[in-house]
Amino acid sequence: MSAQLTVTRSGASAPATTVQVEAGATAGELFTDERDVVVARVNGELRDLTHPLADGDEVEGVLISSEDGLAVLRHSAAHVVAQAVQQHFPEAKLGIGPPIRDGFYYDFDVERPFTPEDLKTLEKTAQRIVKEGQRFVRRAVTDDEARAELAGEPYKLELIGLKSTAGEAAEGAGVEVGAGELTIYDNVRRDGTVAWKDLCRGPHLPSTRLVGNGFSLLRSAAAYWRGSEKNPQLQRVYGTAWPTKDDLKAYQERVAEAERRDHRRLGVELDLFSFPDEIGSGLAVFHPRGGVVRRAMEDYSRQAHERAGYEFVYSPHITKQNLFEVSGHLDWYAEGMFPAMQLDAEVDADGTVRKAGQNYYLKPMNCPFHNLIFDSRGRSYRELPLRLFEFGTVYRYEKSGVVHGLTRVRGMTQDDAHIYCTREQMKDELTRTLGFVLGLLSDYGLDDYYLELSTKDPEKYVGSDDAWEEATATLAEVAQASGLELVPDPGGAAFYGPKISVQARDAIGRTWQMSTIQLDFNLPERFGLEYTAADGSKQRPVMIHRALFGSIERFFAVLTEHYAGAFPPWLAPVQVVGVPVADAHVPHLQEVAAKLRERGIRVEVDASDDRMPKKIRTWTKQKVPFLLIAGAEDVEAGAVSFRYRDGSQENGVPVDDAVAKVVDAVQRRVQV
């Protein structure tokens, strides 16, 4: 055995080089000159810097700021927090503590939930642990040893029992126990004593000190053990951790920006919509300003659908029970539906039922109604594809804890269409539909997206496996042909068929599920839908369900947040406000306003008693795209002065030019 090992070293920035090291050297020794290297990738596997090297190893330094490095940092931060928790609450049992986007969490079984004061105390203690500079020391153990050491940690014991399938046991459980040998990480103080230990796959930072630059506890909340509501609830502590204080600040600023954009907040500030308690949870009313935005969205959508060959239909909000028995909704979707109202029952004075009542349900989906329209007369192959479109309002009984602003409501309007076509037409029609959907989303200003393919939930589906396979394969083919990024979503399909969904990224990088396109062989079957083919035979059509906005309410929320309330002129509730320098200039602005109004522009003139700067402030805060200011100079020149939302100006624009400019921006649907 040689005293020298030959390994390949690549730094975070440096190219790969071959180096000689002493036997027994560790990965960390290769990177003593790169302080931001916190773990190493050895032959493809992430390892601690204390990992001993073997001859021929390929070792790559991993920076704390890289994706892997951040995950390690956050996971180590979770350990620090868990140590702090067990210090203050010795009876706390450990759940799991994985890194997540922007941070980490750790779950604990404790006597009572954490209070905000507890979080402050825990954060202080965590800081102290960080300052102690404890090392993370890896130690391999057998299953039996682990069981003995962790006898007091029932959840860890459960994970040990599940280790071969830990990845599926619970989201995040994979960071605790890998598929191979079990390891325990000891947190060792400078004086060599062990402060704390945890069953963990690792790897970890060399020292807790590296956690201290930018970490913070955020909140606590309950979470079900292993993600199932059948299991006990643990208390989850959320935190965030970053390599530097500046990174932490930048993160906090992003959070603050998201708060400023929150559609619930903008909905109040801009007077767009509200949720009166009197109506009930998850049921919105749109105010005039919000109504304008919504109508502009809908009108444009109508025009586009008309051009694309859709026909418009209408259907009622409630229906007798039988329709949802035929569709299968009552078998598969009853939980999501409002309870039935019973009508028309006749009962004698003595309580005996003379005539049984009828159950009526609020509709959770529009498809059964469209099927009835299809089935209202004989259909020819010449009519296909038949594209039925409706702004259909549906009601879903969402659990009380999930209702959220306009994005998760109990009453919503879908821009819903059902396309009936032949099997042969199916692929072309799907391709066409996907193209239509993406084009329209871009028109609304969302042009960064990826696709998700949701496939059969083995627990919850109707129809034959063959049909599912064919439908799934077709959708996959169409999705792939689009050239967009495609992410699988196993088990995510609705009960009647697989779907492609379009996930759009907004202005600050968040993704939202927007449009869905679902292929369905089942409902046509259940409804016995048929058309007459060219050879005179009866054939079953294929059905494509698709919604573009998802729901108008949700899309409204997404657009509001995407634009931070500063809608492009074509969507803005008020497109132009005239601001006079003094009362004398009001008539001039009113003339300009009349010309704009003639061209269909939404315009107001602010003739109030406020001073001009106050008016500018008021309407800028209302995010009106064009302020037209007029004083003596403008009146004299037959002009107006533009002021935009960012404060920039364009003075002395002749009135006709100004009108044309505004009209042009609206027609071209550009942002200003």
Add this chain to the structure above:
RNA sequence: GCCGGCAUGGCGCAACUGGUAGCGCACCCGACUUGUAAUCGGGCGGUUAGGGGUUCAAGUCCCCUUGCCGGCUCCA
């Protein structure tokens, strides 16, 4: 549905360990007539989400209901 927190005029907030509600903005009235983010003065407005209880006394403490917020589960 589950866990925790919260609920004060239209909006944003204040009121010490219980001692009978204040401020800013908005709104209304008046004065001022002004060139790019808040002119000045006056006024209206709350049985402190609703209900019950403890107490000499409840916005403050307890219980129930409703709603909201943060998560979990679920989902367009």
